[in-house]
Amino acid sequence: MLKGKKISFIGGGKMGSALIKGILAHNLIAPGKVTVADVVEGQLEELRKTYGVLATKDNKKAVGEADIIILAVKPQNMTEVLEGISGGIDTGKLIITIAAGISTGFIEEHLKKGARVMRVMPNTPALIGEGAAAIARGSHATDEDLALTLHIFDAVGITVTVKEDLMDAVTGLSGSGPAYAFVIIDALADAGVNMGLARDIAVKLSAQTLLGAAKLCLIGDKHPAALKDMVTSPGGTTIAGLQAIEEGKLRATMMAAVEAATLRAKELGRKK
Numbered sequence: 001m002l003k004g005k006k007i008s009f010i011g012g013g014k015m016g017s018a019l020i021k022g023i024l025a026h027n028l029i030a031p032g033k034v035t036v037a038d039v040v041e042g043q044l045e046e047l048r049k050t051y052g053v054l055a056t057k058d059n060k061k062a063v064g065e066a067d068i069i070i071l072a073v074k075p076q077n078m079t080e081v082l083e084g085i086s087g088g089i090d091t092g093k094l095i096i097t098i099a100a101g102i103s104t105g106f107i108e109e110h111l112k113k114g115a116r117v118m119r120v121m122p123n124t125p126a127l128i129g130e131g132a133a134a135i136a137r138g139s140h141a142t143d144e145d146l147a148l149t150l151h152i153f154d155a156v157g158i159t160v161t162v163k164e165d166l167m168d169a170v171t172g173l174s175g176s177g178p179a180y181a182f183v184i185i186d187a188l189a190d191a192g193v194n195m196g197l198a199r200d201i202a203v204k205l206s207a208q209t210l211l212g213a214a215k216l217c218l219i220g221d222k223h224p225a226a227l228k229d230m231v232t233s234p235g236g237t238t239i240a241g242l243q244a245i246e247e248g249k250l251r252a253t254m255m256a257a258v259e260a261a262t263l264r265a266k267e268l269g270r271k272k
């Protein structure tokens with residue numbers, strides 16, 4: 001699907017690098033067809049050395065050569081980036097933005113009329129092909145643009161399509177979610193250490209338990225609550241643990257976390 005096409009990344013930081021690694025590992029495109037532009041020389045050198053991609057400090061040059069441009073800079077840098085590259089973007093190019101809180105409308109306003117924009121909220125497990133990304137289309141994006149975007153992000157994990165007004169909620173849930181999961185894994189490991197387990201063993205058991213439970217949710221057709229009921233016997237150990245979880249308000253804390261991150265994404269979108 002990407003045959004004969006060139007992709008340029010504007011921004012080769014954490015997320016840009018994760019996507020580059022993912023699409024190359026899945027042989028979606030040859031390294032020589034990928035260009036990354038960044039302001040950090042060391043970052044460019046690292047990407048050039050590790051992946052064999054083309055690297056430049058010149059955003060305009062990167063844009064000029066590409067069929068697909070992935071905007072992977074921080075939301076606060078988006079305006080200056082768009083102002084710098086807008087002259088080189090016509091309706092022949094597909095723009096994919098992954099910036100939290102930045103709407104397709106905002107991108108379109110800064111580019112020539114009719115610009116084809118897709119918006120994606122990925123997450124960092126894309127680095128190992130286990131990402132979760134939501135995709136929304138801008139007003140001039142075509143069915144083929146949607147298919148191409150799904151193709152790119154399916155290679156580095158799972159994808160869902162959503163209406164754009166839900167993208168901040170996606171940012172709050174799966175965009176920021178890996179950090180919540182790391183805290184839970186660390187907390188469970190602490191709990192194991194507190195009960196006498198060695199740290200390395202506790203981390204291994206904790207992380208694999210989350211991974212296994214997540215796979216059961218994704219592979220089967222059972223609701224998470226049904227899966228929980230299946231391992232909770234009357235008067236047993238698990239229900240005793242669950243009671244402590246309810247007393248500690250884990251569910252309310254998760255809801256508050258996703259709400260706070262969603263609101264922050266909205267705020268960043270207004271500030272940019």
Ligand SMILES: NC(=O)c1ccc[n+]([C@@H]2O[C@H](COP(=O)([O-])OP(=O)(O)OC[C@H]3O[C@@H](n4cnc5c(N)ncnc54)[C@H](OP(=O)(O)O)[C@@H]3O)[C@@H](O)[C@H]2O)c1
Binds near residue numbers: 012038080099
């Ligand atoms: N990290 C995540 O988990 C995640 C998840 C979902 C979505 N995202 C989105 O992905 C985007 C990138 O996030 P990130 O975590 O990868 O950030 P990052 O690590 O800071 O990467 C952004 C890179 O772009 C560079 N840059 C800044 N201004 C530039 C310019 N004018 N032209 C070219 N490059 C420029 C930055 O350099 P400096 O460091 O010098 O500024 C940095 O190397 C953000 O919009 C974020 O909302 C991130």
